[in-house]
Amino acid sequence: MSGILSYLITLGIMAGIFAILTLGLNLQWGFTGLFNVGIAGFFAIGAYATAFLTKGPSPEHLGGLGMPIFFGLLISAVVSGLIAFLIGLPTLKLKEDYLAIATLGIAESIRLIFTNEAWLGNGNRGIKDIPKPWAELSAAPYYNLLFLLIIFIIIVFIYFFIEKSIHSPWGRVLKAIREDELVTASVGKNVFRYKLESLVIGSMFMGLAGGLYSHYISFISPDVFHPMQFTFLVWVMLILGGSGNNLGAIAGAFLVWAIWSGSEFLTDLLARISTDPKVSGMITNIQSPLRIILISVILELVLLYRPDGIFGEKKIL
Amino acid sequence: MPQLIINGIIMGSIIVLGSIGLTLTYGILNFANFAHGDIMAAGAYLCLFFLGLNVPFVVAVILSMCITAGLGILIDWCIYRKLREKTSVVLLIASIGAALFLRNVVQLIFGPQLVYYSSEIQMAKKLPFGIRIKPDEIFIIAASFLLIIAVHLFLKRSRIGKAMRALSDNMQLAGVIGIETEKIIFWTWGLGCALAAAGGIFLGLEVQLRPMMGWDVLLPIFAAVILGGIGSPYGAMAGGMIIGISQEVSTAFINPAYKSVVSFMILILVLLIKPSGIFGKKERLA
Amino acid sequence: MESILKIENIAAGYGRVEIVKGISLHVSKDEIVSIIGPNGTGKSTFLKAIFGLVKVFTGNIFFDNEDITGLKPHQIVKRSMCYVPQDNNIFPSLTIKENLDMGAFVRHDDYSKNIEEVYGIFPLLSGFKNKKAGELSGGQQKMLAIGMSLMLKPKLLLLDEPSAGLAPNMVDEMMKKIELINREEKAAILMVEQNAKRALKISNRGYVLSMGKNMYEGTGEELLNNKDIGKLYLGE
Ligand SMILES: Nc1ncnc2c1ncn2[C@@H]1O[C@H](COP(=O)(O)OP(=O)(O)OP(=O)(O)O)[C@@H](O)[C@H]1O
Ligand SMILES: [Mg+2]
Numbered sequence: 149m150s151g152i153l154s155y156l157i158t159l160g161i162m163a164g165i166f167a168i169l170t171l172g173l174n175l176q177w178g179f180t181g182l183f184n185v186g187i188a189g190f191f192a193i194g195a196y197a198t199a200f201l202t203k204g205p206s207p208e209h210l211g212g213l214g215m216p217i218f219f220g221l222l223i224s225a226v227v228s229g230l231i232a233f234l235i236g237l238p239t240l241k242l243k244e245d246y247l248a249i250a251t252l253g254i255a256e257s258i259r260l261i262f263t264n265e266a267w268l269g270n271g272n273r274g275i276k277d278i279p280k281p282w283a284e285l286s287a288a289p290y291y292n293l294l295f296l297l298i299i300f301i302i303i304v305f306i307y308f309f310i311e312k313s314i315h316s317p318w319g320r321v322l323k324a325i326r327e328d329e330l331v332t333a334s335v336g337k338n339v340f341r342y343k344l345e346s347l348v349i350g351s352m353f354m355g356l357a358g359g360l361y362s363h364y365i366s367f368i369s370p371d372v373f374h375p376m377q378f379t380f381l382v383w384v385m386l387i388l389g390g391s392g393n394n395l396g397a398i399a400g401a402f403l404v405w406a407i408w409s410g411s412e413f414l415t416d417l418l419a420r421i422s423t424d425p426k427v428s429g430m431i432t433n434i435q436s437p438l439r440i441i442l443i444s445v446i447l448e449l450v451l452l453y454r455p456d457g458i459f460g461e462k463k464i465l
Numbered sequence: 466m467p468q469l470i471i472n473g474i475i476m477g478s479i480i481v482l483g484s485i486g487l488t489l490t491y492g493i494l495n496f497a498n499f500a501h502g503d504i505m506a507a508g509a510y511l512c513l514f515f516l517g518l519n520v521p522f523v524v525a526v527i528l529s530m531c532i533t534a535g536l537g538i539l540i541d542w543c544i545y546r547k548l549r550e551k552t553s554v555v556l557l558i559a560s561i562g563a564a565l566f567l568r569n570v571v572q573l574i575f576g577p578q579l580v581y582y583s584s585e586i587q588m589a590k591k592l593p594f595g596i597r598i599k600p601d602e603i604f605i606i607a608a609s610f611l612l613i614i615a616v617h618l619f620l621k622r623s624r625i626g627k628a629m630r631a632l633s634d635n636m637q638l639a640g641v642i643g644i645e646t647e648k649i650i651f652w653t654w655g656l657g658c659a660l661a662a663a664g665g666i667f668l669g670l671e672v673q674l675r676p677m678m679g680w681d682v683l684l685p686i687f688a689a690v691i692l693g694g695i696g697s698p699y700g701a702m703a704g705g706m707i708i709g710i711s712q713e714v715s716t717a718f719i720n721p722a723y724k725s726v727v728s729f730m731i732l733i734l735v736l737l738i739k740p741s742g743i744f745g746k747k748e749r750l751a
Numbered sequence: 752m753e754s755i756l757k758i759e760n761i762a763a764g765y766g767r768v769e770i771v772k773g774i775s776l777h778v779s780k781d782e783i784v785s786i787i788g789p790n791g792t793g794k795s796t797f798l799k800a801i802f803g804l805v806k807v808f809t810g811n812i813f814f815d816n817e818d819i820t821g822l823k824p825h826q827i828v829k830r831s832m833c834y835v836p837q838d839n840n841i842f843p844s845l846t847i848k849e850n851l852d853m854g855a856f857v858r859h860d861d862y863s864k865n866i867e868e869v870y871g872i873f874p875l876l877s878g879f880k881n882k883k884a885g886e887l888s889g890g891q892q893k894m895l896a897i898g899m900s901l902m903l904k905p906k907l908l909l910l911d912e913p914s915a916g917l918a919p920n921m922v923d924e925m926m927k928k929i930e931l932i933n934r935e936e937k938a939a940i941l942m943v944e945q946n947a948k949r950a951l952k953i954s955n956r957g958y959v960l961s962m963g964k965n966m967y968e969g970t971g972e973e974l975l976n977n978k979d980i981g982k983l984y985l986g987e
Contacts, residue, residue: 183554185499185561214508238736245497246736249687252499253729256684266724376499379559387558396669433576437569444566448544451559455551624856627845631853641804641836642899643761643828643857697844 158293159409160335160402161364164299165357167401171306171394172353178391179314180346181326183244185375186235186251187382189258190351192373193231194224194358196262196269199278199368208270217281227353229348236344247347256377262370270286278362287444295364302360306353307394322346377440383409384447390457399459404443411439467594469713475602475671476685477709478609482664483682484701486537486657486691492633492696493653494549496556496711500540500564501661501686502569505584508533508633508662509669510571516582526608526666530659537658538651546647564679574674580674601706612663613702616656620698633696681725685712688728692735694745696722703743707731754834755907755939756801761810761820763800769808772963776871776941778907779955783933783940784973787947788960794943795837797960800911801941802834802898803827815906822871828857833900837911840896842886848878850884852896854902861904869898872931890921894928906934910942914949922946926953952974 176182184190198220200211219397235254239247256331262269280286285294313319321342324332333339362368372378381404389400415435419428450457487501508529515525517715548556587596601702620626632639640646689708693700703718711731712724719727735742756778764770767983770793778784786794801812803824812820814832824834842850851869855862870877873894884895893913900908913929914922930953933940944950951957951971960982961966967980974980 159615181554183557242736242740245557246691246740248554248557249684250733250736253684253687253732257547257726257729260722260726264720314606376561376565380565383558383561403516427549434573437572438566440569444562444569447562448559448566451562452544452547455555533765624852627849627852628856629846630849632845635839638836638840638842639853640824641802641828641834642854643825643903645825744856 154292157296159406160296161292162304162409163402163405164296165361165364166382166385166395166405167303167398168299168306168357168360168391169354169382170397170401171303171310172350172357173386174350174397175310175311175313175353176346176350177386178393178397179310179319179326180322180343181244182240182253182343182347182350183248184347184350185248185379185383186255187354188251188373188375188378189251189255190228190232190354191358191361191378192255192258192262192368192370193228194310195362195368195373196275196356196358197355198224199269199275199362202279202363203275203277208273209275210268217279217363221356221363224359224362225352225356228358229352232348232351233344236347240340240343240347252375252379255373255379259373259375261372262373268366269370272369272371274367274371276367278366278368280363280388289465299360301400302356307398308446309322310394318342318345336451372419380447381443384443384450387447388450388457390459393457393459396457396459400457403458407446408439408443411435411442415439466597466714466717469717470710471596471598471708474706474712475605475709475712478606478613479664479668479671480615480682480685480689480709481613481702481705482609482660482667483686484693484705485613485698486654486659486661488690488693488696488698489629489633489653489657491690493636493650494545494553494556495636496545496553496560497687498629499557499560499658499683501565502681502683503564503567504533504537504658504679505661505665505668505678505682506571506674506676507536507567507665508658509665509674510575511662512669513575513580513582513674514667522582526663529666530662533662533665534655534659537654537661539651539699541654546643547600568676568679575674575676577676577747582670582674601670608663609667612660616660616698619656625649629656630651630698665704684725684732685709685728690734691732691740692742694742695744697744700742700744704733753780753808754778755815756941757813758801759811759813761800761812763796763805763807764808765796765805770963772985773810774960774963774965774969776958776965778939778941780906780939781927782936782955783931783942783951783953785947785954786941786943786960787945787950787957787974788966791963792960793963794960795911796904798834798911798941798943802832802909813960825857828903829981831903831906832909833903833905833907834909835896835900835911835913837915841884841887841892841899843883845884846881847887847895848880850899851876851902854899856861858903865902865904868936869901872901872928872935873898885934890925893917893925897928897932901932901938904936905938907941909941912943914944914946922949929953946980948975 169191171185173184176184201213201223202213202217202220203212204214205212235250238248263272285291321337325339327341329339385400385404387398388404390396415431419431422428483505487498490498511529511532512525522732544559544563545556548559552642587599587601589599591597621629628644632646634647636646668682685708689704690701692707693704708731712727715727754777758774758776760773760775762769762772774797788794796805800807803822807820807869811818821828830948842853851866875891876895876898887895914925917925926949929940932938942950951974954971956970958972967974
């Protein structure tokens with residue numbers, strides 16, 4: 149397979165995983181107005197859950213039950229949803245920023261636990277050799293294409309699921325909550341329950357994305373799940389794509405991921421081209437902060453000048 | 466145990482300095498500024514920069530506080546001010562962007578590695594009850610104490626200080642009686658970020674400097690603010706001390722790596738029991 | 752007597768929604784004028800429009816012979832007009848004295864004389880200068896809110912339902928205070944009131960609004976004795 153094509157496929161898989169996260173966030177924020185800053189945490193929970201369940205036994209970590217991947221992914225979603233439920237209980241009756249702080253806290257706590265409890269997930273060294281689906285094919289040249297296809301099908305499924313739900317009476321209540329909670333509550337809707345449902349379902353998608361990531365990369369460690377950076381990327385994707393717009397959310401994920409990994413590709417190239425090891429070392433050093441600076445500047449510009457995102461909200465009602 | 470309480474008071478002083486600014490801007494502008502921790506880090510690194518120019522330490526602290534005040538005002542001017550008409554959550558997202566921007570500019574300039582203000586090793590002084598304390602730590606406690614007293618006098622006695630508290634109570638009314646609210650907001654950012662810089666510097670002095678240091682204190686300062694009651698500077702002082710001491714005392718029982726989990730747990734407890742905090746005036750329901 | 756406030760046919764509202772749909776009114780320098788009318792008619796919105804808190808779409812507002820249409824509240828305050836909102840009109844975590852200080856924020860001359868005058872009008876307040884305003888009773892908070900605005904020595908005071916939520920005996924007390932302020936402080940008063948009868952009793956003139964427009968206008972007595980108004984708004 150040609151290098152460019154395989155690069156694009158890898159790009160597509162990761163962008164697709166992010167698109168699932170962005171769709172989950174869109175349900176929470178775009179359609180309900182819930183401010184989840186703990187995406188990294190829900191993602192991590194999903195990634196670890198399926199790793200524990202599907203890997204073979206190992207002294208390095210918990211679990212190792214060798215279960216089927218399908219089952220692992222299911223549990224990824226369920227466990228993430230459970231955590232969301234627990235965090236929603238004390239915060240969803242309060243103003244939206246409490247949920248923000250609490251989800252950030254839960255994400256950081258999850259990262260700290262996986263970092264420090266070596267018995268759980270092998271600490272900082274992480275878990276390796278997480279099984280891939282149809283592993284016997286994994287040596288085949290087009291294996292990644294197969295993975296991309298799986299991701300694609302899942303995205304389509306989630307897309308239609310969310311579209312269908314937001315057009316149902318349930319979804320209309322969510323949007324009413326986003327627009328005005330007090331009014332919604334005053335017509336007799338149990339606002340808290342609807343918010344909780346939206347938070348839990350959105351987080352289940354995030355957990356599923358984590359599980360997929362786990363099986364795709366085959367290796368996870370707490371570093372990947374740094375609350376702010378990771379979560380931030382998903383937020384930028386949604387805001388750029390236009391919150392409240394599912395196609396926009398997917399497009400935003402692909403666009404931002406392209407910028408993100410494209411900038412890495414470029415700087416890598418620069419570092420390799422330069423003959424002076426000092427210069428290339430310097431490029432590698434400034435690469436990661438520069439990318440984040442770039443993305444944060446894009447975010448501020450979008451917030452200031454294109455607050456509805458590039459694609460805007462599709463008028464639904 | 467006495468030792469842990471002393472350590473807690475040191476950490477508490479640092480958290481208090483960080484949380485006063487956070488609670489004031491939170492109360493007045495009604496948004497949670499996630500960049501506040503990274504403002505602290507920026508202040509700490511500015512001080513490192515001045516020390517590199519052989520500026521005496523105290524002068525370096527004062528210079529960093531002034532410049533960080535300007536930095537906070539600048540961020541407000543360029544970004545937050547223009548988003549004030551929007552919901553508080555848009556501001557919150559913008560502040561996450563600002564946080565990562567600041568953090569990575571720091572990393573770009575100073576690199577990702579750990580740094581210390583001084584390579585000198587200090588001898589700890591022995592006090593009764595087996596307490597050991599380094600001269601730096603005495604400085605942190607004393608300087609924080611002086612700063613807190615100064616803030617107290619400023620908020621209680623000065624026109625602008627009283628107006629800050631008034632804005633935090635009721636921004637609309639402040640406008641109605643003729644206070645130019647934008648001017649007071651300007652000063653609030655200045656004050657809050659100057660104190661944050663001092664807190665960041667003291668944190669650098671007590672632990673070390675690294676670009677992520679602002680992230681490390683973010684949960685504790687939020688916990689302090691919510692525990693004390695959003696918008697209440699006196700609540701932040703009490704909350705900061707409680708969080709600082711609980712974090713350090715907890716290390717006697719659990720892994721010190723979980724310090725910020727401890728402050729998070731306290732935060733959740735507050736949300737469950739009394740979401741308006743100790744000195745909070747408004748019930749902030751959805 | 753020369754008028755201090757003259758409003759010519761203003762329309763105002765929130766966003767693009769017109770709530771005030773053409774109201775004209777004037778207040779003379781020594782007058783107490785009341786505005787009465789059914790709930791949701793736009794009385795509060797009208798006061799806010801005068802004070803620059805709500806957008807004025809058309810019409811003009813003259814204060815002290817100057818066109819102030821479209822000015823911001825802090826600019827209007829500097830011209831000695833004050834507005835006391837119906838609720839949330841004090842700073843609960845500040846002490847009584849600090850609240851009064853905030854009232855004097857834009858005007859520092861004669862501070863000690865002014866504060867003594869305010870304590871003179873509301874002796875209750877001077878009793879606990881250092882108590883937090885949030886700990887005061889509802890009636891005391893209303894007094895404080897008015898006291899705060901008096902720190903500016905207003906030529907005109909806009910009051911939005913000063914007696915709402917007060918016990919009946921406190922309502923009389925409040926009306927007496929308003930008369931006192933009008934007489935001693937030489938402040939013209941334009942107030943919105945639900946307690947229409949009591950308000951009209953102390954008013955020189957009154958306006959009845961309905962659906963964002965003028966309905967009736969007359970002296971306090973005329974309105975009190977008008978059968979239609981009595982039926983509609985005075986609960987007779
Ligand atoms: N901030 C606002 N945004 C949009 N509409 C508003 C706002 N405040 C009030 N309104 C609407 O304006 C109309 C008039 O309200 P206003 O408060 O001026 O009436 P009011 O005569 O003072 O009534 P009340 O006797 O209840 O105080 C109402 O229909 C109300 O719903
Ligand atoms: Mg009203």
